[in-house]
Amino acid sequence: MDFNKILSKSTKKPQSILKIVLSLSAAVLVIWLFLVSRMELNSTSQTQDPEITQRTEGLRNSLLKRDAEKNAEKMPRIHPKEDNTVVEQSSQKGNEIALAQTENEPENERAQEPPQKAETKSEESDVFGNAVTTFFVMLTLLGGIWIWAKRKEKAPHTKGGLRELGGHVLGQGAQLKFVEINNEVWVLSITSDSVNLLQQIPRDEWTETQAIQQVDGEASDTSDFKSLYKFFKN
Numbered sequence: 001m002d003f004n005k006i007l008s009k010s011t012k013k014p015q016s017i018l019k020i021v022l023s024l025s026a027a028v029l030v031i032w033l034f035l036v037s038r039m040e041l042n043s044t045s046q047t048q049d050p051e052i053t054q055r056t057e058g059l060r061n062s063l064l065k066r067d068a069e070k071n072a073e074k075m076p077r078i079h080p081k082e083d084n085t086v087v088e089q090s091s092q093k094g095n096e097i098a099l100a101q102t103e104n105e106p107e108n109e110r111a112q113e114p115p116q117k118a119e120t121k122s123e124e125s126d127v128f129g130n131a132v133t134t135f136f137v138m139l140t141l142l143g144g145i146w147i148w149a150k151r152k153e154k155a156p157h158t159k160g161g162l163r164e165l166g167g168h169v170l171g172q173g174a175q176l177k178f179v180e181i182n183n184e185v186w187v188l189s190i191t192s193d194s195v196n197l198l199q200q201i202p203r204d205e206w207t208e209t210q211a212i213q214q215v216d217g218e219a220s221d222t223s224d225f226k227s228l229y230k231f232f233k234n
Contacts, residue, residue: 163179165178177190187199
């Protein structure tokens with residue numbers, strides 16, 4: 001897609017094209033914010049799946065049991081010749097320590113679970129908050145450009161500047177433009193490949209109605225449109 005040809009064939013003003021681009025940009029921003037919100041909802045639904053929580057709890061319990069068995073095996077063994085009371089006391093102490101570890105570890109992990117969930121929720125809210133702030137910043141920038149374009153369009157004409165007086169479409173990407181530059185009116189022939197200056201007229205001698213009637217008369221008197229197109233092109 002060649003945008004140069006499309007813009008050269010278009011008869012719209014640059015301000016109107018800029019407005020179209022700004023409206024498309026705002027629509028893309030709204031779609032982007034909607035997609036970010038949908039992604040966050042999908043991530044929260046996946047984290048709150050009960051099957052996943054059951055699997056994680058089963059794995060945690062199996063790991064805790066294995067650690068308790070390893071700790072029980074690592075307890076110091078007493079020689080059989082020693083007193084039976086010492087053996088019983090040491091075994092009781094070992095069992096009490098293992099039970100205390102198995103009881104305390106799930107409680108500690110359960111106590112640690114809510115902060116982790118809170119951290120994940122805070123991260124998700126931070127992502128959405130950053131997306132919202134970015135959306136509003138970009139929207140304000142687009143609004144500022146829109147207001148600037150409106151003011152530029154309504155700005156009064158300054159002496160010695162450039163102002164487009166009008167135009168006439170010939171067809172197939174060819175058109176005439178009447179532009180006021182430095183108190184002169186330039187008649188330009190614009191095609192997709194070139195821009196040619198046809199005539200320079202002083203501003204005092206220029207009347208828009210006569211110029212339009214002259215162009216219309218030439219177009220009506222000429223029977224062959226291709227000859228008129230070649231005349232302006234050359």
